[in-house]
Amino acid sequence: GLIQSDKAVESVCPYCGVGCQLTYKIKENRILYVEGRDGPANHGRLCVKGRYGFDYVHHPHRLTKPLIRRQEAPPKSADLVMDPANPYTVFREASWEEALEFAAAGLKKIRGEKGPKALAGFGSAKGSNEEAYLFQKLVRTGFGSNNVDHCTRLCHASSVAALLECIGSGAVSNPVADVGQAQVVILIGANPTVNHPVGATWIKNAIKRGTRLIVMDPRRSELVRHATYFLQFKPGTDVALLNALMHTIIEEGWVNPSFIAERTEAFEEMKRHLQVYSPEAMAPVCGIPAQTLREVARLYATSKGSMILWGMGISQHTYGTDNARCLISLALMTGQIGRRGTGLHPLRGQNNVQGASDAGLIPMVFPDYQRVDNVEAQAKFEALWDSSLDAQPGLTVVEVMEAITAGKLHGMYIEGENPAMSDPDAHHAREALAKLEHLVVQDIFLTETAYLADVILPASAYPEKTGTFTNTDRWVQLGRQAINPPGEARQDLWIIQEMARRLGLEWNYSGPATVFAEMRRAMPSIAGITWERLERESAVVYPCRQEGDPGEPVVFIDNFPTSSGRGKFVPADILPPDERPDKEYPWVLITGRQLEHWHTGSMTRRAAVLDAIEPEAVASLHPLDLEELGVKPGGWVTLASRRGQVTLEARADDAVPRHAVFMAFCYYEAAANLLSNPALDPVAKIPEFKYCAIKVSAG
Ligand code: SF4
Numbered sequence: 270g271l272i273q274s275d276k277a278v279e280s281v282c283p284y285c286g287v288g289c290q291l292t293y294k295i296k297e298n299r300i301l302y303v304e305g306r307d308g309p310a311n312h313g314r315l316c317v318k319g320r321y322g323f324d325y326v327h328h329p330h331r332l333t334k335p336l337i338r339r340q341e342a343p344p345k346s347a348d349l350v351m352d353p354a355n356p357y358t359v360f361r362e363a364s365w366e367e368a369l370e371f372a373a374a375g376l377k378k379i380r381g382e383k384g385p386k387a388l389a390g391f392g393s394a395k396g397s398n399e400e401a402y403l404f405q406k407l408v409r410t411g412f413g414s415n416n417v418d419h420c421t422r423l424c425h426a427s428s429v430a431a432l433l434e435c436i437g438s439g440a441v442s443n444p445v446a447d448v449g450q451a452q453v454v455i456l457i458g459a460n461p462t463v464n465h466p467v468g469a470t471w472i473k474n475a476i477k478r479g480t481r482l483i484v485m486d487p488r489r490s491e492l493v494r495h496a497t498y499f500l501q502f503k504p505g506t507d508v509a510l511l512n513a514l515m516h517t518i519i520e521e522g523w524v525n526p527s528f529i530a531e532r533t534e535a536f537e538e539m540k541r542h543l544q545v546y547s548p549e550a551m552a553p554v555c556g557i558p559a560q561t562l563r564e565v566a567r568l569y570a571t572s573k574g575s576m577i578l579w580g581m582g583i584s585q586h587t588y589g590t591d592n593a594r595c596l597i598s599l600a601l602m603t604g605q606i607g608r609r610g611t612g613l614h615p616l617r618g619q620n621n622v623q624g625a626s627d628a629g630l631i632p633m634v635f636p637d638y639q640r641v642d643n644v645e646a647q648a649k650f651e652a653l654w655d656s657s658l659d660a661q662p663g664l665t666v667v668e669v670m671e672a673i674t675a676g677k678l679h680g681m682y683i684e685g686e687n688p689a690m691s692d693p694d695a696h697h698a699r700e701a702l703a704k705l706e707h708l709v710v711q712d713i714f715l716t717e718t719a720y721l722a723d724v725i726l727p728a729s730a731y732p733e734k735t736g737t738f739t740n741t742d743r744w745v746q747l748g749r750q751a752i753n754p755p756g757e758a759r760q761d762l763w764i765i766q767e768m769a770r771r772l773g774l775e776w777n778y779s780g781p782a783t784v785f786a787e788m789r790r791a792m793p794s795i796a797g798i799t800w801e802r803l804e805r806e807s808a809v810v811y812p813c814r815q816e817g818d819p820g821e822p823v824v825f826i827d828n829f830p831t832s833s834g835r836g837k838f839v840p841a842d843i844l845p846p847d848e849r850p851d852k853e854y855p856w857v858l859i860t861g862r863q864l865e866h867w868h869t870g871s872m873t874r875r876a877a878v879l880d881a882i883e884p885e886a887v888a889s890l891h892p893l894d895l896e897e898l899g900v901k902p903g904g905w906v907t908l909a910s911r912r913g914q915v916t917l918e919a920r921a922d923d924a925v926p927r928h929a930v931f932m933a934f935c936y937y938e939a940a941a942n943l944l945s946n947p948a949l950d951p952v953a954k955i956p957e958f959k960y961c962a963i964k965v966s967a968g
Contacts, residue, residue: 274301278751279807281738282319283395283731284867286617287311287445287467288740289319290807293732293751299327300732300752309744309808310445316466317865321878325730326752328875329354330714332727333756335368336360345721347699349689349937353715360725365757365767372682372724373771375707376412379680385413385659387678389669392419392630393685394619396761397736397748399784401621401628402636402791403765403776404684408663410656411772415641415663416678419630420686420868421622422666423693424581427589427953428615429626434590435597435839437831439638440623442612443576443823444742448475450610452572455483457596458507458582458959462491463864465616465741481572483565485510486582488859488931489924498565504857504929505846505960506555507583511595512841513551513559514566516543518602521563523570528604532828532835539598539838554843570603574610581861584615585958589950591841601836607825617741619868624739627795628788632663637792653791665954667692667947673701680707682768684761685728689717690869690934693956694912695942711764714871717937727758734760736781737803739811742822745798746808846960847948850928854910854962857929860941861959870935886915886936889922890965891929900967908932910963913943930965934958 274294282289290308294301300323305315330353342359379387392404408417429439445468461469481497487504502510529536548559569575583592600606617623629636639646672678692698702721710722719725732751739745769776778784782800789796797813810820828834865883867873902921917939925931934941946961
């Protein structure tokens with residue numbers, strides 16, 4: 270018969286930034302199943318990951334004891350041959366006391382001998398706001414530098430840089446569900462059916478009621494079936510396409526003159542800049558007919574409410590900041606921002622990448638984006654934390670790996686991130702991690718990164734702790750503890766505090782509520798959110814500056830939070846991708862995700878249902894390309910770039926453009942990031958995951 274649960278705990282999905290609320294049904298410390306709950310972003314809906322992706326928490330690979338690398342273990346190597354089921358050939362079990370002492374002593378030794386900048390920490394967008402806040406505080410006050418970052422650097426760093434520069438705030442202006450009130454929606458460089466599935470259902474519902482969808486993407490996605498226009502532009506030509514749209518809007522007089530006059534600055538300069546970007550001139554560059562560009566420009570500019578949603582296709586380029594600047598300019602010149610059913614929405618990836626960024630897991634800013642090199646901000650945090658702080662921005666994710674290789678960085682503390690899989694040029698990242706004198710990893714599984722650690726601290730999975738998480742719409746939501754961590758695994762907040770104590774910090778936070786109380790003092794945007802209210806309402810949207818404020822789902826209604834109160838046009842020129850196809854490497858590789866698997870796969874590949882649907886690494890190619898290669902679907906292909914090589918199964922997919930390959934980055938046995946290019950956007954330091962040159966061969 271059906272097993273009856275004896276407990277129901279209200280929480281939030283641990284996967285994507287949509288932030289669906291759910292209920293865990295529990296019996297004897299095991300999750301039996303999950304149900305959707307009526308949260309602001311999902312109203313009861315869940316996707317396949319949220320509904321079936323929970324049993325990773327009970328997987329036998331869970332780390333249940335602290336582990337220390339054996340002295341006689343084989344030397345650390347970038348050529349990983351690991352067995353996550355059996356860590357004991359490389360590691361031995363240790364008590365918490367021994368592991369924590371060992372972890373902290375190694376870091377302290379490096380700090381003493383080589384200085385604070387020889388250390389760095391990566392926190393996690395999978396952890397809570399409170400964990401992120403304490404982790405960055407530990408690095409800044411315990412290590413003594415700003416070398417703290419997390420996966421936002423690989424995701425929306427460029428979008429955030431452009432948003433902060435142009436309109437003074439890095440978060441979304443309107444929630445996803447506002448598509449229901451928009452007449453026109455532009456979706457560019459994003460595939461929400463796969464990556465924000467419940468968000469995609471709101472888009473489809475809106476289209477049913479008359480909203481017109483314009484999809485712009487080099488790769489066809491499922492939502493194209495529902496679109497009025499599909500602009501399948503050539504990979505890497507975003508700026509050409511967007512500048513042509515803006516050129517047309519100005520030329521045809523579809524701008525919003527009063528909005529431009531009252532709410533923006535530097536428009537004349539922008540206008541001059543756009544003169545050369547006529548649709549006729551840009552059509553051959555981006556591959557979209559001039560007439561289509563004109564029609565789309567008109568539809569967006571002249572509707573009563575138009576909204577732009579974008580994803581990694583925009584941000585993960587060496588010109589990602591430029592791409593986002595163009596989208597912002599498009600909204601500013603047409604006044605399509607500051608009302609319901611309009612605005613700018615960079616779809617955030619991880620469940621808590623918004624919150625972890627807000628909480629300060631970023632090397633150039635303190636919590637709430639207060640710059641570390643700003644004298645006032647520094648004085649404020651020195652007083653709040655009773656500590657002297659470094660005024661120099663720290664190193665970003667990829668820069669950390671370069672600093673290790675250059676012999677400048679020697680010790681790291683990595684909590685819940687997996688750079689051995691997620692960094693571009695993963696082999697180089699693994700070599701760097703292997704070279705570290707001391708690596709402390711805090712995680713729930715023996716990840717590819719943990720395998721290179723000197724000490725592993727077994728941590729808690731999402732349902733094993735209480736904390737707040739901020740979704741893509743800016744809702745701060747309460748995730749409640751449903752079960753206990755297995756064996757001797759401990760909650761992350763406890764582990765971070767034990768590490769802090771051993772690094773000489775006198776902390777005493779009794780739990781997430783006390784940490785959150787301090788965060789309210791540090792962060793004006795959430796100052797009005799009380800823990801009691803979170804417990805009562807489960808979700809509160811920020812900005813919420815004073816207690817009792819309802820919170821603002823839509824922002825920029827009267828002004829922008831810039832020094833002048835105006836939005837700023839920043840022109841962008843066409844730049845080519847860093848590594849273009851040539852004779853030797855004639856194909857383009859596009860990396861991304863699949864519906865069933867999450868990022869580096871450490872959770873979803875251990876969730877039985879999800880793993881059953883997508884059990885193996887696949888590369889998607891156009892059927893005609895497969896034919897030319899003489900490979901049948903299901904046959905093998907080898908992909909090689911200047912950095913590495915992988916062999917995997919081929920899948921026929923006519924959504925992929927000709928002479929391009931699409932690959933998810935979750936497969937350890939064929940890691941896409943062994944191939945991808947670490948070249949960085951100069952402003953945001955985000956790597957170009959969406960474009961590199963490869964060669965493809967059969968077998
Ligand atoms: Fe979880 Fe995102 Fe799916 Fe919602 S849409 S259930 S948050 S993965």
